[in-house]
Each structure stands twice: as C-alpha cells, then as structure tokens.
Amino acid sequence: MDQKIIFITILGMMVVTYLPRALPLLALAQRTLPELVIRWLSFIPAAVLSAMLVPILVLKEKSLDFSGDNIFLWAAIPTILVSWKMKSFVGAVIMGMGCVALGRYFFL
C-alpha cells in the first residue's frame, strides 16, 4: 500500500481515537455528576477490562476452547496467581509470557 495513503489513514485513526478520549472529559469535568452516575462509572474499569480479556482467553476462532491446546487459557492461571498473591504487575506479565513460551516449546 502507498505510504502516503497509510499516513492519511493514520491521521484519520488519530482523530477517531482522540475524540472518544477527550469529549466526555471536556463535557463532564466542569459539573458535578449525580451519585448514581459516579457509582455506575466506578464499575466501568472492571467491566471493560474483563470484556476485552475473557474472549481472548476462552475463544479460538469463534468457538469456546477449554482444551489443553488453548495455551492462553492455561497461562492465565499462573498469571492471575502472581498478579493476585504477589501484587506484581511486572511479575504477572513476565510469568504469562514465560508460560506461553514454555508451553509452546514443550507441548505444541
């Protein structure tokens, strides 16, 4: 693909990424939100992270895969344990990637 077209596409991507990030803050920050809205918003981080994560772990193509071959699913268990017990972000990322690398090396 022509690099000029790629560059223009990137500019388009920039605009459509920036607007959802900026508009709510600019529109909502100067006013006090009702308590119920704040309560609702407090659930957003947990909900959105889980909504992004779970399909990556349990789906292969478009169907559920709980088999031994689904290495992401099994690597998630030690990753969760490290993240939860050791409260370490870095440890979790390294543990996860290490398990996937080892799993592929030995089993697949």
Next chain:
Amino acid sequence: MNAYNNQSTRPKSILASALHQVLPLMLGYIPVGFAYGVLAQKSGISNINTLLMSLLVYAGSAQLIAVGLFAALANPLTIVATTFIVNLRHVLMSAALAPYLGTWSKGKLALFSGQMTDETFALHATRFAKGELQAKEIFSINIIAHSTWVGSTALGLAASTLITDIRPIGLDFALPAMFIALLLGQIKSPLHLGVAIFAGIVSTGLFMLGWTQAHVLTATILAATLGLGGYLWTKKSSL
C-alpha cells in the same frame, strides 16, 4: 500494582516518583510496543509511518488490529472505522475520570485526554480515587508512558529483521497478561467481581454471535448497569 499503592516508599522528586509509579506499566508496554513494531514492519508499513502511528494514535490494541488490516490491504475507511469502534470504550473511561478533574482547565484536559490509554487510565483511576491529583506528576507519568510506547515500537522495528516469529517467545500474550494484572487491581468488592465475570461472559457470548466489533462496548455497558442495580438492591435491603 503494588508499586503505586505504597506511598511511603515513593521517591521525593516528582519525576522520580512518576517513574517509580509508571515502571510496571512501562514493562507492560515494552513487549506490546515491540510486538507492534515487528508486525508493522512485516506488513509493509514504512518505519516512519509505524512510529507516527505510535506517536499520534497511541492505542495498542487498535494499532495491532490496524497492522493486520493494512497487511490485508483493507480499505482505509474500514481501518479508520474499525479503530473508532475499538477505541470507543475510552468514552466510558474518560467519563469515569471526569468527576476528579473538575478544577482543570479545558486545555489541560485536552492534553490529558490524548494520552489516556487502558493502562494509564487504570493507573490514574487508582491514583485519583486516593486523591492524588497533582498535574505535574500526572503529566510526567503520561509522558513517560507515551515515550516508552514509541521507544518500544522503535526497538521492534530495529529487531524485526532478527525475529521471524513472535510466538515462540510468548510476545502475543503480553496484552492479555497486562489486562489480567489491571483487572485484578480493579476488583474492589464482591460486586465488582460479579460485574467483571458478567462482562466477560456477555462479551464472549456476543463475539460468538458475530458481534466482533461492538461486543466489548455492549458488554461493558450492560455489566456496569447490572452492577449499579446490584448496588441499589443491597443498599435497599440493608436499610
């Protein structure tokens, strides 16, 4: 996550303190930015465009998706529209941070928004809830994170000729592992756990039904609403 929970061990200068807090996030970014750099190079995007995308778009999952679309010679409008849908979730994050930044000027808010990713959002959401709203520190954290993203993209570009396949080193699990760590930091109550489980199940179900773009946004809105319902219900029954 522990690194920024423990205030007492933080360095005194703002920059050192920001670096201390952002370090776990940097280590999460490096493998993902690296993977993006490698994949972009292999899909025929020039080095300068690859770096510009990290600088200007600054959205890991959308960039990784876009690389796949560029490689498949997708229509530019399709790429922009997909990016929009993938990043629409930031609407909710932006709205969630709004209550804390009521005293900030529009200019500051506009600058802050440009550097709000899933990860900086999760970091700031935790910090803001504890009343840590010092602008200098917030922007230091964001600039370090953004630079790390662009820098790790450059590393990926430099290394791409040496790496033929990213799978044997587990690079493709960097993003899910980061989501796991961020998610566990957000489980503040049994109700939050319930909301997360519900969101995960609904998102997966919608994806299987063919909602491969809107599943995250839809599941998030449903789960947060259910969480609010659960909160009101427990409050009512405890009175």
